[in-house]
Amino acid sequence: MPFELSSRSFSRGDILMTKIKPLSITAAIATLLFIPLLFTSATVHDGNEAEKHDKKENHVEKLTDNRTPQIPKSATFAGEEIDLTPQDRRERMDREMLSFCYSHINTMLQIKRANRLFPIVEPILKECGIPDDFKYLMIIECNGDVEARSSAGAAGPWQFLERTGREYGLEVNGEIDERYHLEKATRAACKYLKASYEEYGDWLTVAASYNTGRANVTKRINAQKEKKAIDLVLLPETSRYIFRLMAVKEIFSDPKAYGFILHSSDLYPIIPIARSITINGAVSSWADIAKKNGLTYLQLHEANPWIRSASMTNKNRRTYMVRIPDTEALRYDPSQTRAYDSRWVVE
Numbered sequence: 008m009p010f011e012l013s014s015r016s017f018s019r020g021d022i023l024m025t026k027i028k029p030l031s032i033t034a035a036i037a038t039l040l041f042i043p044l045l046f047t048s049a050t051v052h053d054g055n056e057a058e059k060h061d062k063k064e065n066h067v068e069k070l071t072d073n074r075t076p077q078i079p080k081s082a083t084f085a086g087e088e089i090d091l092t093p094q095d096r097r098e099r100m101d102r103e104m105l106s107f108c109y110s111h112i113n114t115m116l117q118i119k120r121a122n123r124l125f126p127i128v129e130p131i132l133k134e135c136g137i138p139d140d141f142k143y144l145m146i147i148e149c150n151g152d153v154e155a156r157s158s159a160g161a162a163g164p165w166q167f168l169e170r171t172g173r174e175y176g177l178e179v180n181g182e183i184d185e186r187y188h189l190e191k192a193t194r195a196a197c198k199y200l201k202a203s204y205e206e207y208g209d210w211l212t213v214a215a216s217y218n219t220g221r222a223n224v225t226k227r228i229n230a231q232k233e234k235k236a237i238d239l240v241l242l243p244e245t246s247r248y249i250f251r252l253m254a255v256k257e258i259f260s261d262p263k264a265y266g267f268i269l270h271s272s273d274l275y276p277i278i279p280i281a282r283s284i285t286i287n288g289a290v291s292s293w294a295d296i297a298k299k300n301g302l303t304y305l306q307l308h309e310a311n312p313w314i315r316s317a318s319m320t321n322k323n324r325r326t327y328m329v330r331i332p333d334t335e336a337l338r339y340d341p342s343q344t345r346a347y348d349s350r351w352v353v354e
Contacts, residue, residue, distance in 0.1 A: 076104040076265055082253040085138035085210035089237065089253065096237070096250075103247060103254035108265050113150055115269070117255070118262060120151030122274035122347045124164070128193050135197035143256045144214055145196070147248070153189055154312050162186045165196040175199060182319045183327070187312040211249050212236040219245040262351055271352050272341040278310070281333040287326040290319040300331045307331075 078101050082089045091097050107114050121142075128142050148166040149155035156162045160169060163186035169179050175195035177185040185191045196217075203213040203221060215236035216224045227239050236249060258265050290296065293314055297307035308314055310332045321327075346352045 073109075075101075076108045078104060079257065082257060084253055084256065085140045087210065089211070099246070099250045100254060103250045104257065104265075106251075107254050107258050111267075114258065114267060117146050117151045118259065118267065118269060118351055119273060119275050121146060121259070122344075122351070123277050124151060124153075124189070125347055126277060127189055128164075131190060131193045132197065135194065135201065137197045137200050138210060140210075140252075140256060141196075141200060141214075143252055143259065144217065145193070146259075147251050147255055154187060163192045164189055165192045167192065167195065171199075178325070182316045182321075183313055184315045185313050187315075191313075207234075209235050211252075214252055215239075215241065215245050215249050218248040259348075260350060263353060269352050271344050271346045271354065274344050274346055274351070276339055276344045278339070279333040279336045280310070280330045282331050283328045284331060285326060286319075286329055287321075287324060289321050293317055293319070296329070301334050302331070306337060 078097055079091060081091050082100070089096075091100050124145070125142055128145060129139060132139055132141055145164050149164045153164050155164070155166065157166060161167060162172075162184065165186070167175070167177065167186045169186075172179045172186045172192075172195065175198050177188075177191060177195050179186060199217065200213055203216045204210065206221060207213055207216070207224070212224060212228075212235055219242055223242075223245075224236060224239075227241060228234065231239055233239055236245075240246075258267070262269065284296075284300070286296075293307060294304040294317065297304045300307070304317070307329075310330045314329075
């Protein structure tokens with residue numbers, strides 16, 4: 008070593024005053040230049056540690072914002088009060104509340120889209136004698152996306168399979184698919200729900216049958232000697248389904264309480280229809296029809312998502328009412344949007 012230090016503990020002053028053996032002037036100078044680096048390094052190290060500590064503290068503070076949602080003691084669905092105090096019910100509800108509260112993108116989009124869908128769906132449910140709460144079943148089926156399609160082939164706002172859609176009066180083929188027609192699909196869903204209620208007399212059991220099929224629900228009712236789906240051992244997906252239905256209603260009833268802060272301008276408005284045109288023959292090009300009406304094919308399709316191809320042969324010569332949206336309304340001003348349900352927004 009070019010220099011020696013005593014074995015006692017020392018300070019910076021001690022180091023500077025330590026006798027340097029006269030090995031060489033160069034070595035002594037190098038030593039003096041090296042000493043400040045020791046303390047600079049220590050200072051930087053201490054600073055980094057402090058910064059890391061501050062970041063850790065901030066991270067802890069952010070974590071504390073992830074609060075678990077409060078689970079109500081009961082929920083109301085289709086006019087019936089559901090007791091949520093039993094252990095299994097409370098924990099199943101808790102899971103779905105957590106799922107919705109921390110799937111922020113999906114839940115936000117569901118509320119935004121509901122502003123456009125509910126004004127159309129609610130009157131149809133009422134007309135068909137189906138409880139208003141079934142609009143939430145549509146939400147959990149499609150996330151508010153009218154053009155949703157599952158990997159199993161279920162399609163549209165009510166997620167009908169092809170066979171079931173045809174069974175309930177919907178046209179389904181490569182050119183026209185009325186599973187994507189909001190009004191017609193809603194009426195078809197009402198037929199299914201009404202038939203299920205005649206069999207079970209319980210609306211949550213009706214909802215379970217919508218998810219898994221009446222045959223499966225009936226089989227389990229008979230085997231387990233219970234009358235209501237909420238008391239049955241069901242397939243995991245269906246078991247969650249009926250609690251998802253209650254959870255989404257709970258959150259939609261007061262989004263602010265669960266951390267979803269929206270303004271009216273955040274919601275999606277209904278796009279007014281300027282007029283409808285009647286089509287009862289073949290269509291060589293839907294794009295040409297769109298252009299003649301001042302639209303792009305995309306805009307025509309979004310107003311009529313049941314149109315599924317660029318042309319239509321219409322071999323059966325059916326009549327279709329094609330909606331032409333108000334072109335001015337397609338460039339809507341968000342500040343003019345009104346909330347369909349005032350509970351959804353903070354003004």
